[in-house]
Amino acid sequence: MAQGQQGRGFGDRILTSLTPGITVVTGNATYGAIAPQATVNGTTFKIQVPSSATCGQALQFNVQTTSSLGTTTTSFTLRVGTPAGTGAPITYTRTIPVVWRYPTTTSMASPIR
Numbered sequence: 184m185a186q187g188q189q190g191r192g193f194g195d196r197i198l199t200s201l202t203p204g205i206t207v208v209t210g211n212a213t214y215g216a217i218a219p220q221a222t223v224n225g226t227t228f229k230i231q232v233p234s235s236a237t238c239g240q241a242l243q244f245n246v247q248t249t250s251s252l253g254t255t256t257t258s259f260t261l262r263v264g265t266p267a268g269t270g271a272p273i274t275y276t277r278t279i280p281v282v283w284r285y286p287t288t289t290s291m292a293s294p295i296r
Contacts, residue, residue, distance in 0.1 A: 194250025198228045201243035201258075206231040238264040 198210040212226035232242070240263045247256045 194248055194252075196225070197247045197249075198230075199245050199247070200230065201245060202241075204233045204235065205242055232263060236263045 194214060196212040196214070198207050198212075200207050207228070208231050209226065209229040212228065214223060214225045217223050230242075230244075236242075242261045242263065243258065244261065245256050245258050247254065
């Protein structure tokens with residue numbers, strides 16, 4: 184997840200997770216000067232999601248930006264297995280009916296007449 188910021192001076196970004204069990208593997212990024220109306224890509228943040236996370240689960244994060252313009256914090260949400268969003272978690276379910284059929288009688292028909 185590459186983070187770019189618009190209209191900022193040089194500075195540092197720190198990614199933190201608000202969701203228990205999420206590990207931020209690479210959470211620090213440093214950027215050089217960014218011209219007005221420009222966008223830059225910096226260090227890629229990396230997170231580790233445990234296998235116990237459910238599909239559709241919301242993962243909450245903060246990015247703190249410290250630059251020559253001051254300090255700000257931006258919050259965002261990522262979804263496990265689905266596009267990011269702030270809506271309710273998505274639950275995937277499917278019921279597959281199983282029907283066992285046992286013959287009550289056995290009969291053999293001969294195709295030869």
